[in-house]
Amino acid sequence: PPWVNWENLPENYRDDTKLLWQEHGLFPHGGMDTILGKGKKDISMLMTYVAMDRYLKKGGKLGFLITQSVFKSAGAGQGFRRFQLGNGEPIQVLHVDDMVELQPFEGASNRTSVVILQKGRPTKYPMPSYLYWKKTVRGKSIAMTSRLEDVLGMTERKQFAAEPVDEHDPTSSWLTGKPRAIKAVKKILGQSDYVAHAGCYSGGANGVYWVDVVDQRPDGLVVVANLTEGTKRKVESIQMAIEPDLVYPLLRGRDVTRWRAGASARILMVQDPDKRRGIDEDEMKTDYPKTYLYLKRFEAVLRERPAYRRYFGADEPFYSMFDVGDYTFAPYKVVWPNIASEIVSAVISTQEGKLILPQHIVTLVACNSQEEAHFICALMNSQVVNFSLQSYSMAGGKSFGDPHVLQNIRIPKFDSANKVHQELAGLSQNAHCAVTIGDEAGLRELEDGIDKLAAQIWGLTSEELKEIKESLAELR
Numbered sequence: 001p002p003w004v005n006w007e008n009l010p011e012n013y014r015d016d017t018k019l020l021w022q023e024h025g026l027f028p029h030g031g032m033d034t035i036l037g038k039g040k041k042d043i044s045m046l047m048t049y050v051a052m053d054r055y056l057k058k059g060g061k062l063g064f065l066i067t068q069s070v071f072k073s074a075g076a077g078q079g080f081r082r083f084q085l086g087n088g089e090p091i092q093v094l095h096v097d098d099m100v101e102l103q104p105f106e107g108a109s110n111r112t113s114v115v116i117l118q119k120g121r122p123t124k125y126p127m128p129s130y131l132y133w134k135k136t137v138r139g140k141s142i143a144m145t146s147r148l149e150d151v152l153g154m155t156e157r158k159q160f161a162a163e164p165v166d167e168h169d170p171t172s173s174w175l176t177g178k179p180r181a182i183k184a185v186k187k188i189l190g191q192s193d194y195v196a197h198a199g200c201y202s203g204g205a206n207g208v209y210w211v212d213v214v215d216q217r218p219d220g221l222v223v224v225a226n227l228t229e230g231t232k233r234k235v236e237s238i239q240m241a242i243e244p245d246l247v248y249p250l251l252r253g254r255d256v257t258r259w260r261a262g263a264s265a266r267i268l269m270v271q272d273p274d275k276r277r278g279i280d281e282d283e284m285k286t287d288y289p290k291t292y293l294y295l296k297r298f299e300a301v302l303r304e305r306p307a308y309r310r311y312f313g314a315d316e317p318f319y320s321m322f323d324v325g326d327y328t329f330a331p332y333k334v335v336w337p338n339i340a341s342e343i344v345s346a347v348i349s350t351q352e353g354k355l356i357l358p359q360h361i362v363t364l365v366a367c368n369s370q371e372e373a374h375f376i377c378a379l380m381n382s383q384v385v386n387f388s389l390q391s392y393s394m395a396g397g398k399s400f401g402d403p404h405v406l407q408n409i410r411i412p413k414f415d416s417a418n419k420v421h422q423e424l425a426g427l428s429q430n431a432h433c434a435v436t437i438g439d440e441a442g443l444r445e446l447e448d449g450i451d452k453l454a455a456q457i458w459g460l461t462s463e464e465l466k467e468i469k470e471s472l473a474e475l476r
């Protein structure tokens with residue numbers, strides 16, 4: 001079937017197919033009117049359901065090339081994973097070929113899978129026939145003209161099983177892996193004692209809020225230049241003198257690696273975290289007049305932001321931002337990029353005497369103490385957590401590391417009286433130091449110790465930890 005995101009479909013096509021989406025339960029959360037144009041669902045979902053409904057008799061089978069997101073996406077694929085037609089007739093998943101790593105379509109990075117479905121029987125879990133294809137040769141691509149025997153010689157197939165990550169929700173993302181590894185991972189899964197948040201979001205106006213400090217004046221003002229290169233929304237490039245008070249170090253996704261993070265730019269933070277809107281205009285004019293004049297240059301652009309029009313009234317500050325709360329200003333934060341193939345986490349606090357603020361594609365966990373932050377960071381960087389995430393989320397996808405992570409990875413509350421918790425915090429601090437000085441051998445030893453202590457936290461046996469490490473190595 002065609003692979004086109006819902007948001008990219010023509011509006012009249014969305015309207016014409018609206019009843020079909022509803023009929024087959026492919027929009028299970030909220031009304032269609034609130035989702036139109038905003039969902040990440042793929043037309044292939046609807047095509048699959050309609051084809052089964054129209055063309056198959058009971059017991060008939062359908063094979064389709066489809067995007068892997070229908071099995072792994074947290075929200076968009078939930079309706080699809082009901083595996084039930086609009087008339088209540090069940091669908092059984094017989095087999096899946098996961099070919100994401102092969103990238104079989106030249107010039108495209110589609111997340112390719114093959115699914116075989118049967119009409120009239122319910123899907124049973126664990127689903128035992130999930131075949132994971134992996135390339136065994138480096139530096140050689142698979143051509144569209146390759147013969148099957150050539151492809152088989154360049155790959156290996158791993159027999160995995162699949163089941164919902166949440167045993168109480170059959171529509172939740174699929175957990176895939178070797179049966180013994182899945183059994184071990186279940187000990188890690190569950191609601192965390194911590195809540196993760198997205199970093200601060202400009203609403204598509206990074207070119208206004210993101211700046212470089214190009215000069216510091218004797219009168220205390222700083223001269224800033226807005227960063228416009230590569231931004232989606234084109235804005236005027238200017239330099240202006242403003243008050244330094246609201247200028248903070250900005251942590252971008254590319255600034256975060258395992259055990260290390262440092263801001264590479266600045267952000268103008270004009271949001272009141274308590275009121276959850278921009279600082280009052282009267283206060284801005286009185287306390288930060290130069291900053292207010294800077295923002296005023298971009299008023300038209302800022303008012304045009306779709307998120308601003310959706311969440312704020314015309315009488316509210318036009319420079320209001322999003323995803324900013326008390327957590328944004330926590331003294332210590334554990335951070336990792338959302339778009340990734342594995343979790344690479346680090347602890348941040350201040351830089352040049354001011355709190356580091358992450359951008360929206362960086363996930364953060366707010367902490368009150370350095371020890372608590374390093375405890376969480378150690379667990380997040382463990383192979384245990386990384387395999388758990390890769391087994392149910394789309395590695396390399398935009399949502400791989402987003403805040404939903406802590407809805408499924410059970411991170412316990414830090415207990416300063418717990419010896420294992422303290423040891424993990426200490427190992428994380430040492431790992432940060434090892435990366436700083438380039439001690440790779442020392443880092444490997446520290447990470448091995450972290451994995452062993454993480455296994456203790458979740459009650460994993462040494463055999464289960466070994467199975468998880470081996471399974472993660474296969475995925476890598």
